Amino acid sequence: xxxxxxxxxxxxxxxxxxxxxxxxxxxxxxxxxxxxxxxxxxxxxxxxxxxxxxxxxxxxxxxxxxxxxxxxxxxxxxxxxxxxxxxxxxxxxxxxxxxxxxxxxxxxxxxxxxxxxxxxxxxxxxxxxxxxxxxxxxxxxxxxxxxxxxxxxxxxxxxxxxxxxxxxxxxxxxxxxxxxxxxxxxxxxxxxxxxxxxxxxxxxxxxxxxxxxxxxxxxxxxxxxxxxxxxxxxxxxxxxxxxxxxxxxxxxxxxxxxxxxxxxxxxxxxxxxxxxxxxxxxxxxxxxxxxxxxxxxx
Amino acid sequence: xxxxxxxxxxxxxxxxxxxxxxxxxxxxxxxxxxxxxxxxxxxxxxxxxxxxxxxxxxxxxxxxxxxxxxxxxxxxxxxxxxxxxxxxxxxxxxxxxxxxxxxxxxxxxxxxxxxxxxxxxxxxxxxxxxxxxxxxxxxxxxxxxxxxxxxxxxxxxxxxxxxxxxxxxxxxxxxxxxxxxxxxxxxxxxxxxxxxxxxxxxxxxxxxxxxxxxxxxxxxxxxxxxxxxxxxxxxxxxxxxxxxxxxxxxxxxxxxxxxxxxxxxxxxxxxxxxxxxxxxxxxxxxxxxxxxxxxxxxxxxxxxxxxxxxx
Numbered sequence: 001x002x003x004x005x006x007x008x009x010x011x012x013x014x015x016x017x018x019x020x021x022x023x024x025x026x027x028x029x030x031x032x033x034x035x036x037x038x039x040x041x042x043x044x045x046x047x048x049x050x051x052x053x054x055x056x057x058x059x060x061x062x063x064x065x066x067x068x069x070x071x072x073x074x075x076x077x078x079x080x081x082x083x084x085x086x087x088x089x090x091x092x093x094x095x096x097x098x099x100x101x102x103x104x105x106x107x108x109x110x111x112x113x114x115x116x117x118x119x120x121x122x123x124x125x126x127x128x129x130x131x132x133x134x135x136x137x138x139x140x141x142x143x144x145x146x147x148x149x150x151x152x153x154x155x156x157x158x159x160x161x162x163x164x165x166x167x168x169x170x171x172x173x174x175x176x177x178x179x180x181x182x183x184x185x186x187x188x189x190x191x192x193x194x195x196x197x198x199x200x201x202x203x204x205x206x207x208x209x210x211x212x213x214x215x216x217x218x219x220x221x222x223x224x225x226x227x228x229x230x231x232x233x234x235x236x237x238x239x240x241x242x243x244x245x246x247x248x249x250x251x252x253x254x255x256x257x258x259x260x261x262x263x264x265x266x267x268x269x270x271x272x273x274x275x276x277x278x279x280x281x282x283x284x285x286x287x288x289x290x291x292x293x294x295x296x297x298x
Numbered sequence: 299x300x301x302x303x304x305x306x307x308x309x310x311x312x313x314x315x316x317x318x319x320x321x322x323x324x325x326x327x328x329x330x331x332x333x334x335x336x337x338x339x340x341x342x343x344x345x346x347x348x349x350x351x352x353x354x355x356x357x358x359x360x361x362x363x364x365x366x367x368x369x370x371x372x373x374x375x376x377x378x379x380x381x382x383x384x385x386x387x388x389x390x391x392x393x394x395x396x397x398x399x400x401x402x403x404x405x406x407x408x409x410x411x412x413x414x415x416x417x418x419x420x421x422x423x424x425x426x427x428x429x430x431x432x433x434x435x436x437x438x439x440x441x442x443x444x445x446x447x448x449x450x451x452x453x454x455x456x457x458x459x460x461x462x463x464x465x466x467x468x469x470x471x472x473x474x475x476x477x478x479x480x481x482x483x484x485x486x487x488x489x490x491x492x493x494x495x496x497x498x499x500x501x502x503x504x505x506x507x508x509x510x511x512x513x514x515x516x517x518x519x520x521x522x523x524x525x526x527x528x529x530x531x532x533x534x535x536x537x538x539x540x541x542x543x544x545x546x547x548x549x550x551x552x553x554x555x556x557x558x559x560x561x562x563x564x565x566x567x568x569x570x571x572x573x574x575x576x577x578x579x580x581x582x583x584x585x586x587x588x589x590x591x592x593x594x595x596x597x598x599x600x601x602x603x604x605x606x607x608x609x
Contacts, residue, residue: 145580233546251437
């Protein structure tokens with residue numbers, strides 16, 4: 001995304017920068033802010049970011065009734081209680097099932113759609129693109145009632161399938177746009193070369209394009225997983241049986257109880273956070289490159 | 299997550315292929331699953347919302363069901379003060395949240411874009427709330443704001459404020475309390491997207507500016523900001539739509555209270571349809587919300603001259 005200013009200034013660069021590179025220290029001067037200008041605001045922001053995390057850990061690990069600011073002695077009672085008595089074990093399994101199924105469905109459907117948008121010119125293409133963009137404005141939360149009626153008609157209320165479908169559908173538009181941008185960045189000639197070598201379209205895609213799409217697929221897949229893991233309203237609305245509920249609904253139940261068991265709530269929160277934190281740690285590196293390659297360069 | 303599209307560009311001009319290379323039905327087969335899912339579970343519900351908005355429809359009062367014309371809309375605009383209250387609160391919420399998130403997100407992105415010792419750890423830590431859900435954010439801040447064992451107790455211990463203060467149940471503090479909780483989760487969104495876009499600023503530009511004697515602030519105004527412009531416009535727009543629509547956090551953190559103080563329009567709609575079963579009226583309110591969103595987005599894109607300097 002180079003702006004006009006950028007391209008206009010670029011030629012000037014060649015003229016003004018002296019040919020032999022300047023000494024390294026000087027050359028990098030533009031890049032170097034005084035250290036305190038980095039560390040001071042960063043530390044302040046880190047305190048704001050980390051205190052809430054520390055707070056929930058504190059409540060999860062210290063015994064009920066303790067007011068110590070250090071979680072010592074450490075107890076795992078809250079985790080045991082929330083996992084078995086408050087059925088977070090069951091919720092965890094349900095959430096994992098919904099998350100993985102949404103990830104797989106979203107990625108496959110978006111790969112197919114994204115490939116079509118990136119490689120073909122067809123009649124309804126512009127209309128389809130427009131529909132994808134417009135659907136960004138459609139809030140799932142406001143469609144709860146008609147969606148409920150559809151799933152009731154399909155006899156899917158109280159089945160995790162309803163939540164998986166709903167999560168996938170609202171994840172699709174963005175995923176398709178992202179994946180089609182990633183595919184556009186892979187030169188078509190690579191595929192054509194593979195056809196010449198005797199591959200059919202699908203095999204060529206699988207062995208030539210797919211490996212190059214890895215950062216994009218990781219970004220899209222983890223979005224789908226994290227989003228459906230975190231999302232709350234669909235599960236709240238479409239699943240009535242307690243043994244079908246997901247983690248966010250379980251957390252909400254803990255919070256809306258008359259006297260909130262803070263230790264259990266904190267332990268439940270940690271259980272909710274673990275998978276997304278793991279996914280996040282794993283994808284963080286790809287997230288930035290994924291965005292800049294897939295979305296920005298377009 | 300909506301911001302990812304923020305930086306998505308319009309599609310490149312379609313490539314022309316010879317007919318032999320392009321089986322005619324293949325693209326349609328490929329988009330069919332996505333198209334069918336979206337038709338069935340987005341388009342159809344949207345149309346039925348429009349339909350219900352013109353109906354009296356309440357499963358608990360079936361004797362009143364039937365065509366209502368524009369009664370629902372008239373009721374909302376003329377007889378329902380709650381509608382106006384929630385709309386005003388929504389506007390305030392979106393404006394403050396998006397403004398602050400952009401400001402802090404931009405600052406944070408510029409900081410972690412520098413080279414310094416511990417950068418990757420710093421990035422991972424400041425971005426970490428990104429992955430946390432609205433409900434979990436609520437859970438965390440419920441613990442922090444708790445009147446007995448929350449942060450106010452320890453502040454009171456060192457002489458700041460008084461014991462038993464509950465920021466979430468006091469109408470004078472609940473807004474700021476909710477804003478801070480949502481900021482905690484929202485700032486990393488902007489930071490991640492802006493950082494991604496910063497990666498593509500050509501370093502030569504800064505070197506040239508440096509040689510020409512431009513100050514850091516000038517470099518920011520004349521190189522960095524113009525480069526980020528389109529990304530910022532789109533991400534603020536999508537974030538605003540998202541903040542408007544999203545109900546997870548407020549639903550679980552304040553439940554719209556105390557005394558309806560933090561009820562957004564979508565939260566009111568959810569209550570109207572789920573608790574009061576007044577689907578017809580809720581649909582009319584949804585339609586109004588759609589129209590407002592669409593209108594504001596167009597005005598915003600027009601005013602900000604989106605895509606202006608970009609070819």
